[in-house]
Amino acid sequence: MANRVLLGKKIDWDATAIGILGAAVGYTLETSLFTTPTINNRSLGDINNDGNVNITDAIAANKYANDPSLNTQAEIDYIEQVLGPYMVTNSSTYSAYIVGDGLWVSKAGADVLRADDYDLLFDSTRAEAGLQFSAGSATVTVTSSTATGTYYSNWIYFNGDQSALNYTPVVFANRVTSSQYFKVPELTSAVDSYNDGSLKTAAWQFHRTYMEFLDNIRFRFVIRNFYTGSGFFGLTAGTYTFKYITLTAGGSTVTAA
Numbered sequence: 232m233a234n235r236v237l238l239g240k241k242i243d244w245d246a247t248a249i250g251i252l253g254a255a256v257g258y259t260l261e262t263s264l265f266t267t268p269t270i271n272n273r274s275l276g277d278i279n280n281d282g283n284v285n286i287t288d289a290i291a292a293n294k295y296a297n298d299p300s301l302n303t304q305a306e307i308d309y310i311e312q313v314l315g316p317y318m319v320t321n322s323s324t325y326s327a328y329i330v331g332d333g334l335w336v337s338k339a340g341a342d343v344l345r346a347d348d349y350d351l352l353f354d355s356t357r358a359e360a361g362l363q364f365s366a367g368s369a370t371v372t373v374t375s376s377t378a379t380g381t382y383y384s385n386w387i388y389f390n391g392d393q394s395a396l397n398y399t400p401v402v403f404a405n406r407v408t409s410s411q412y413f414k415v416p417e418l419t420s421a422v423d424s425y426n427d428g429s430l431k432t433a434a435w436q437f438h439r440t441y442m443e444f445l446d447n448i449r450f451r452f453v454i455r456n457f458y459t460g461s462g463f464f465g466l467t468a469g470t471y472t473f474k475y476i477t478l479t480a481g482g483s484t485v486t487a488a
């Protein structure tokens with residue numbers, strides 16, 4: 232069972248692995264931190280409990296930081312129940328290996344105790360309020376360069392299982408070409424609809440790309456083209472690519488009236 236929420240001090244296990252490596256090769260400071268202190272006659276950094284603090288223990292800490300399925304259960308238990316709590320209790324001594332005080336929430340399936348940025352939903356030590364929820368791309372194919380028409384991408388679901396979120400995430404998107412980015416929604420350029428030399432912005436501007444949302448479940452990209460009888464305005468026939476990023480900002484307990 233992965234830990235999802237951590238309130239307190241978060242240990243940098245990659246840095247700790249380097250610290251134990253320093254103790255293993257005899258560096259004075261690291262030896263004082265990981266070899267000299269003992270708990271039940273066992274050096275603090277002796278993760279595999281073989282009586283020495285050596286490279287094997289540094290590797291065990293590195294495995295824990297990156298893929299604990301490579302650790303033995305005894306190593307994990309020692310790291311989580313003895314080594315980690317000791318470092319947190321003596322946080323001023325081990326400050327080089329502690330991220331700081333804060334609140335962290337990991338994604339489902341990720342253990343918050345060792346989660347990297349991409350495995351976190353929330354990190355109170357960051358200035359950013361919203362973290363990335365998902366990102367990707369979609370295409371819209373326009374089939375006519377001469378007729379009024381509306382064209383859609385496939386639906387993009389916020390959740391992989393197509394279930395609804397309890398809020399609508401913030402979505403930013405661009406239409407992209409090989410060399411340019413266009414903010415979505417796009418407006419058409421103003422057009423000289425009466426061919427009198429002046430641009431009729433108010434009358435003839437319209438969205439030519441935008442996003443359509445359905446509840447808190449999904450969204451899609453839309454291209455609208457317009458034929459006035461005398462001219463075609465919009466994106467000509469072809470396939471257009473959109474890129475998007477969704478942020479976890481937007482959560483709220485407010486219920487719509």
Ligand SMILES: [Ca+2]
Binds near residue numbers: 278284285
């Ligand atoms: Ca050892």
